[in-house]
Amino acid sequence: MSSPGNDGETVAYSERLGVPLRWWVQGTMLVASLWLALVVAVPGVVPWIVTGAALALLAAGLTSYGSARIKVEDGVLYAGRAHIDTSLLGAVTALDADQTRRVAGMEADARAFLVLRPYLKRAVKVHLDDPADPTPYWLVSSRHPDRLAAALQALADH
Template sequence: MGSSVPVSDRAGAAYHERLRVPLRWWAQGTMFVATIWLAVVVAVPGPTPWIVTGVALGLLAVGLFSYGDARVVVDRDSFRAGRARIDLRHVGAATALDAAETNRVAGRDADVRAFLLLRPYVKRSVRVEITDRADPAPYWLVSSRHPQALADALAAARDAQQ
């Protein structure tokens, strides 16, 4: 569901990915809202069940859209992951991680100071070293459906800037 695009498709972006929630989350959320409707329609007469269902459906949509709107972008000047942004001059080595390595780095070998943009439905990630001495985060760990492409884009953008 997430999308990454090459340089020529986005103005100024060497890499762009949106970490959208999977379709099954929408299906499960819709079934949950239907369950709420069924429980309320049996217990309360009139338009109330429809109002409650409409509100629940609206909250579901807002929640899933906002959670799935995390973007990972590499452009000529910066690296953005969600709301966080760092200049490429402060970006060190970027390493693509598979699912097992991601679990290890996010769990047992985690550094509490690290910046994390992880999504449970994206099993792979990229570990990006931060070289800015003033930044308390030693690295960023960012979920990606295409971790090698993201690591390559970071390396290329960093090299082009030097």
């Protein structure tokens, strides 16, 4: 999935880890329940103001939490706010849900860099080959771990 990015850069993979629709629905229902409780108990415009503020906070929170991006572009892996040159990467493994749960839990290394989202059950484990970096690996959630692993592997093969 290689495509030209801004200014002629090559984007080998790009994904936004947005929250699922059900989180938006559940959050909206929570705010609606708040509105119902307030409109019965408090007269006037106050319930509408409080509900509007709660809805704005919900939207800001879900948008912010779901704004993390995973991108492989011009030989660099971006995961959330962090980035690393792909020349420093070692073995790349696409993990299924069970493997992800184990690597993020029982088999976890406290020094690992994690970009995990609870609503994404699969991930990619990327070992680092940088002697100056104490981080043994990155564990990155993905909706398409096979594609992300393939994009990273393609850069390693060059």
